Amino acid sequence: MEHVFLEILAEEAQKGNKPSNTFKTVSIKRVVEAISERFQVQCDAKHVENHLRTVKNQWQIICKIRGESGFGWDDNMKMITCVRATYDAAAMVIYVYIC
Incomplete structure (x- = not known):
């Protein structure tokens, strides 16, 4: 599911449907339709937007660690x-920080 989500959003960004830091509504709808149809699940725009926030947060962590x-x-x-x-x-640093 994650692969389909990211693949569609990458295509939408290449098409110019991501003018700033967020995607256009048409892009979100395309993801909703693709996931709903392909995986036979109930998916709506809020699910896609929430997962996009999660992906962005995970990517920020990855970038920080890589640096x-x-x-x-x-x-x-x-x-x-x-x-x-x-x-x-x-x-060990993380362990000390959380304890």
Whole structure:
């Protein structure tokens, strides 16, 4: 479902249906129709808009982590990479922060 969502929005952005930081209503409707039809689920514009906010938040986190020293990006697997020591140090910082 996520792949269809992102694929359609990427196409809509290329068409110019994303004039600023949000998509035009026609783009959101296209996603709603495609997901509803392909996956036989009840989908509406609010679902798409909420998921778009989630994706944007996740992407901001990914960009922040990628900008930190010791982290990289595997473009084939579309994931953040690092050595174990870097991961352990980052996990410890997060653990101390939340505790």
